[in-house]
Amino acid sequence: MKEGPDISLVAALIGDPARANMLTALMDGRALTASELAAQAGVGLPTASAHLSKLTDGQLICPRKQGRHKYFQLADAEVAAVLEALMGLAASRSVKRVRTGPRDAQLQEARVCYNHLAGQKGVQMYRSMTVRGLLVEAGEDVRLTERGRAFVADFGIDISALQEGRARLCRTCLDWSERRNHLAGSLGRAMLTRMEDLAWVRRDARSRAVLISPTGQAAFSAAFPLD
Template identity: 55%
Template sequence: MREGPDIARIASLVGDPARANMLSALMDGGALTASELALEAGVGLPTASSHLAKLGDGGLLSQSSQGRHRYFRLAGPQVAAMLEAIMGVAETAGPKRARPGPRDASMREARVCYDHLAGEHAVAMLDGFFTRGILDQGKDGVVMGKAGPSFFAAAGIDLSTLPGKRRPVCRACLDWSVRRSHLAGSLGAAILDRILEQKWARRDAQSRAIRFTPPGRRAFERTFLA
């Protein structure tokens, strides 16, 4: 047996259509019950429970209990990043599904990717950060640029609270719909939190889409894209 990570095992877990649908349903960073995930997967509850056990054993899901219910969520941002990257490959390699409708157009524009902003707005934001020296592309990935600390302080984001979290502050995440990178890491999560706190946008109740209000879009563009 070759040394190294067992790619085939992870690929087999994600590759089952029912399990893929369950994982996709958790890409908004939320938690769902087994019954809710069974509906997402289009399978019965016993079958769903078997799939969830395999995903848990494989390290892709975590679970917690509240009262009589068990809730499942993605095991962490690394799992979400993997799924987003697979979606990017699936978008370019056939066979393709039918062309997305209006709801999917909203998803391409702005959506939640686990806990940070993805889509066209997020890709444009990261491009602008690089152009203005707010972030830089270092040899080990995305790093804070010289203009970053003052910029984020003015935007209402306290960088001093981010390094203590058990994850990178800045990380590039391949965007499946644009096929270029958006910003992940604790900084990406803080930016999305700021957008929602300011009520510039809200999460769509039926999908991962982020829907900006007209004034909110202008405020977002002034703050993060100008």
């Protein structure tokens, strides 16, 4: 007897190599065109369009029209979290790409996961904030403490504005390369944006890597110590 949601349908959508490459390409939070996603998947435009239609019908991505152009992005943070978890599962089972390169090390140090900071630096930020009592874990939930609110305000983030939005303030996301949590939610997104505003980090235009300046390395270590 079958019980619960049918995971085979979602698994089949993600399991196709071309669609998996498209979904991975959207993990940096950007909206991409069908042509851009076709290049990422290594397929022709008609084939890419068919794949995108299936992903849209499966509610894993959503289309957006801007002028004459049509863009696609991940449906929501929940889809991104599932993809990140699957990457971790694949890595733990040694199911990896054959070819590696310099960007692999950059991705493991710091990368964009949907719209927040992941990798070694993302895990360091989360661990530092929890050890210092700025964040408190309660099972799979995490919340910002009063000390945390003061820290975030000093960091230059308007918590009140974040709470007015529909997105959850704090969420955990299991990091695929570190196998530990990093911070997601609207606060995770705001923290990464603030680091970009401070010129600590910048996004690599050709990958999900987040590149950290020498000044940013020192400032990040001071703001999020582990000792």
